[in-house]
Amino acid sequence: MAQETAYQKVNIVDADGNLVSFSGDGGGGGSNASADKQDEQTALLTTIDSNVTTISSALADVAIATKQDEQTGILSLIQDDTSSLTELSEIKNIAIYINSDTANIASQTGIISEKLDDVLTALDNPATETTLLQVRDRLPVSAQLTPAYNSVSNSGTVSAGKTAIAVFNFGANAGTLNGVSFPSGARVGWEATGNNTLAAVTYDATGTTFLISTLG
Known part of the structure; x- marks a missing residue:
């Protein structure tokens, strides 16, 4: 059988020397302290929850702003691409005009070539007496x-x-x-x-x- 440890008995008195007695409900004070602690923790949790809500809202705003910036950047790229497409369309029209004008030049060149062939043919076939007489007959006749x-x-x-x-x-x-x-x-x-x-x-x-x- 274990031996019990002897504790010294202490009497608590107030400032006037009166003996302070305690009621048997000695655990009540501890219960009140636990309740206060729970209230503090509840209040702290409420504050944390409110701060988390505020932070979440701020993060959502940042996400929206970032998305808007991304969309603005995409729109800018689309506009740049549209400008490029317009320039390409103009270049295409110029190319079509050049091709058309080239065809016209080729046609005119063909006509000029035919005329040059006629000139060369005439040079290869010098005028005869008959053709010279025909030219003379068409000249104005001089008179006194x-x-x-x-x-x-x-x-x-x-x-x-x-x-x-x-x-x-x-x-x-x-x-x-x-x-x-x-x-x-x-x-x-x-x-x-x-x-x-x-x-x-x-x-x-x-x-x-x-x-x-x-x-x-």
């Missing part, structure tokens, strides 16, 4: 033109077909030329160009004197 010089004091007409006509009123009075008054001292002249000739000219030198010269 006869000048005429007349002094008139009446009315009349210079016939058509002349190459040059000149009129000078050296009389004292006015006359008419093609129905228009032609004063004293006035001069006028016409000359046809190329193979052309002049139309008829009417005059009235009554009461004055016209000097008329013609050619042709």
